[in-house]
Amino acid sequence: MSDKIEVENLNLFYKDFQALKDVNINIRENRISALIGPSGCGKSTFLRVLNRMNDLYEGVRVEGNVLLDGNDIYKDNVDVVALRKRVGMVFQRPNPFPMSIYDNVAYGPRIHGKRNKKALDELVEMSLRGAALWDEVHDRLLKPALGLSGGQQQRLCIARLLAVEPDVLLMDEPSSALDPISTLKIEELIQVLKNDYTIVIVTHNMQQAARVSDYTAFFLNGELIEYGETEEIFTRPRDRRTEDYITGRFG
Numbered sequence: 001m002s003d004k005i006e007v008e009n010l011n012l013f014y015k016d017f018q019a020l021k022d023v024n025i026n027i028r029e030n031r032i033s034a035l036i037g038p039s040g041c042g043k044s045t046f047l048r049v050l051n052r053m054n055d056l057y058e059g060v061r062v063e064g065n066v067l068l069d070g071n072d073i074y075k076d077n078v079d080v081v082a083l084r085k086r087v088g089m090v091f092q093r094p095n096p097f098p099m100s101i102y103d104n105v106a107y108g109p110r111i112h113g114k115r116n117k118k119a120l121d122e123l124v125e126m127s128l129r130g131a132a133l134w135d136e137v138h139d140r141l142l143k144p145a146l147g148l149s150g151g152q153q154q155r156l157c158i159a160r161l162l163a164v165e166p167d168v169l170l171m172d173e174p175s176s177a178l179d180p181i182s183t184l185k186i187e188e189l190i191q192v193l194k195n196d197y198t199i200v201i202v203t204h205n206m207q208q209a210a211r212v213s214d215y216t217a218f219f220l221n222g223e224l225i226e227y228g229e230t231e232e233i234f235t236r237p238r239d240r241r242t243e244d245y246i247t248g249r250f251g
């Protein structure tokens, strides 16, 4: 099994404040890696490092190397739009565009130049199937996406990502705004998606991290304290601070 992403000596500053401190981590290909840790420890910041979303914030400075398939994504000549196509992101709250279900999924491919109706139809169907949503929406593709339930909207956002054929899916607490049944569906979907994608997920929910992920990284105050196989982290943590966190003693 190979490493999809290698992060070496990563430091990130928001102006004077250092949010990530000398982080070293390798993210395995076609596996699910969960990022856990108390609020403010830098999980979302780290996630945004992986597709350069932090570039959108003023005063952010990144040091170190972040290699995707061996190539540094922070080099000056990197095409950030292409990078974000390869490394897609799903957010806490589903954020479909105010347009039809079909157009939400076709949006990305159209921007990237796909215009052929038949090819788009196929891609939309494939993406909705990939996001386990096709059966629920195939007879109302032209209806507004905002009419879907929250859980369906989140799967639509995943379909929207899949349509631009990424390699890596970043998920920032993708089910925190959802009810338990929708959460379960998202978790099942994530398990299936790992066959084709490398997935990094931020979660506050310890059970969720234990249920869905293969690897777990525990962050505290911007430091990566411990990273390893999820089963190890949850049953035999090496660091006292990890143990305190997963047993609920703080955070």
Ligand SMILES: Nc1ncnc2c1ncn2[C@@H]1O[C@H](COP(=O)(O)OP(=O)(O)OP(=O)(O)O)[C@@H](O)[C@H]1O
Binding pocket: 014, 017, 019, 037, 038, 039, 040, 041, 042, 043, 044, 045, 046, 057
């Ligand atoms: N755009 C920003 N400008 C300045 N500081 C920021 C910015 N975004 C995050 N921070 C700070 O960086 C630190 C890490 O924040 P981050 O959101 O990455 O943590 P987190 O672990 O994801 O937290 P949570 O679980 O609450 O979402 C926090 O102290 C936060 O206040």
